[in-house]
Amino acid sequence: MSRLIMASNHCDVLHKAPVRPLTETLYGVAKQHKALWLGWNGETGKDEQNAVSQRELADCELVNWRLSDQEYGDYYHGYVHKQLWPVFHNRPDLAVYQPGAFQAYRSYNEKVAERIAEHLCPDDRVWAHDYHLMAVARNLKEAGYLNRCGFFLHHAFPPGEIFRALPEHDWLMQSLFYYDLLGFQSRNDASHFITWLSRRYRTEKVTETLFRVNGHLLRVGVFPCGVAPSSAPPVPTPRHKPRWIVSTDVISDASGIAWRLAALRQMLEQHPQYLHDVTLVQVCDLARESPCFTPGLRQQLERLCGELNGGYGDFNWSPVNYLHNEPLAPAWRETLYAQSCVALFTPFCEGMSLEAKKYILAQNPADPGVLILSHFTGAAEQLSGALLVNPYDPSELCDALHSALSMPLAERKRRHQQLRQQVCHYNHHWWANAFLSALNDDRAQTPGRLLRSPLRLFTPPGRY
Structure with a gap:
């Protein structure tokens, strides 16, 4: 039976810190689909021995690990925070390039792919999250794993000329081509990606949302991320004064x-x-x-x-x-x-x-x-x-x-x-179901519906 394997930067649902909306969303998705969820537990340490832990919960399974001090400094702060974050927030002028940071990013993505591969069965689906893990599918596919892989970008995709400010932009872009489905939060983000894809790479546009790049079929979809709705209605409380x-x-x-x-x-x-x-x-x-x-x-x-x-x-x-x-x-x-x-x-x-x-x-x-x-x-x-x-x-x-x-x-x-x-209506379950349905979609079916169907939620005010 096909299983969902999720990989994200943080996998700290059991961490003592208050649970963030994103963690709550991902945890809800993992439970709904009885997924295996992998990621960093938020801790660092000098010794990586026995750093990986595996926990079985009632509805899903978690695989956590610590970052070494070097990974935290070079990969997480050196590349993700100091290089990717400024560019993906349209501020390339704030980027700080330091030697070894990109190699640390590549090495970390390789390590995550290896940890996924330890649990991977032939019909499993892989869902990688955010710019921390853009190269996971590349490492899996180059190692011979042909599982369907999807990627969802939590941040806005920048205009191409800003994305180009990253010295490694071509390697990062080509890493995305190894995914079967790329999901974005908004039509604007998808448009930026498709425009840059069409301008800079030999791309055959099969349909509105399906592209052949480097001999690989790549789908692009818009799936606005939702939150877990409260189980109880809001309790009326008097407004604070002031x-x-x-x-x-x-x-x-x-x-x-x-x-x-x-x-x-x-x-x-x-x-x-x-x-x-x-x-x-x-x-x-x-x-x-x-x-x-x-x-x-x-x-x-x-x-x-x-x-x-x-x-x-x-x-x-x-x-x-x-x-x-x-x-x-x-x-x-x-x-x-x-x-x-x-x-x-x-x-x-x-x-x-x-x-x-x-x-x-x-x-x-x-x-x-x-x-x-x-x-x-x-x-x-x-x-x-x-x-x-x-x-x-x-x-x-x-x-x-x-x-x-x-x-x-x-x-x-x-x-x-x-x-x-x-x-x-468009909560975290809708988000996951829409994305995974698109990831599972047989290429023989109508491929042009991915952008059109999710975008129906953008109705004019007052119309439902």
């Missing part, structure tokens, strides 16, 4: 937090009725932070928050509550989302936008809040009921905040109903 605007981020050069603070300052200047009425709760997840952002960025944000609170606040109220210490437990985060009248998710570039979907699910349908979402998030195409903004424009952010805070209840309920239907 009203909360929630924003959760990792401090990085792509988060756009400083522009958000500038928009808040502009709103308080132009609409003084919000003084003592609203507070921005800015949560920065320390646990997910990498040391690769611009030096001084954290201090800059602290200074901006201090200036806002010093210039507008008093003993009884402050315009910004800036939290940057221990990560919030899931229950606390859900409570924060439930009591916030506005959510502000406006990064410059972001992949799947799972936190925005969590906010939607936490809202009380009888008195819902308003979601403000960057045009450059992976869910912007899907969540059409949100207020979509240009995160580089503080004036536009200011206007969106004012619109959200003053929006009539009937309009808030209409938008929330649309958003909730989208998030609940």
Whole structure:
């Protein structure tokens, strides 16, 4: 019987840290399909002996390992964080190239492929996740394993000229050709990939979504990642006074937090009725932070928050509550989302936008809040009921905040109903089933439906 083997960067569902939405999503998929799930457990160490552990759970099996200190420094921070992350966030100017980092990345992908091969049966399917593991299928196929392999990119695929900034871009691109299916979060990401593929490689376009590259048939599909819906409906809770605007981020050069603070300052200047009425709760997840952002960025944000609170606040109220210490437990985060009248998710570039979907699910349908979402998030195409903004424009952010805070209840309920239907229907099970159905699709069947079928979820506001 065919089995699903999943490989991702993190496989830390049993880790003590609070479970992230992505981990929750992948764990739900692994349980649904009784999969074997492989990945890093989040720990590092000098000695790799006995580092691999295998755990059998009720509905799936986990294979975890530690990273050696050298792998953590060279592969994870040296290549993934310092080279791939800037390019896949459209900031190649921030990339730092260090000798040995790319070789460490290649070696780690080889090691993951070897660990998959130890468990691989001829009819198993392999599903690799994100840019950490772009070369897994290449290593498996070159070693003689012909299993169907799929890849889903959690981040946005950059325009070709930005992707080309990576010295190893050709090797990485050709590694993707070994997969049978490439999945992207949005049509924009798929378009960037297909455009670069067609411009730079000898490619035969068989159908809209099927390409022959280097003698290999490659499918491309759009599968927006979903989240696990809550088993219980949101509990109605009174709104906090002053009203909360929630924003959760990792401090990085792509988060756009400083522009958000500038928009808040502009709103308080132009609409003084919000003084003592609203507070921005800015949560920065320390646990997910990498040391690769611009030096001084954290201090800059602290200074901006201090200036806002010093210039507008008093003993009884402050315009910004800036939290940057221990990560919030899931229950606390859900409570924060439930009591916030506005959510502000406006990064410059972001992949799947799972936190925005969590906010939607936490809202009380009888008195819902308003979601403000960057045009450059992976869910912007899907969540059409949100207020979509240009995160580089503080004036536009200011206007969106004012619109959200003053929006009539009937309009808030209409938008929330649309958003909730989208998030609940296109959840993590839909995502996995759509992707795996495409991966299993016989090439003799109509191959052009992969992009068209998932994209039906992008309906105009109010139409279902």
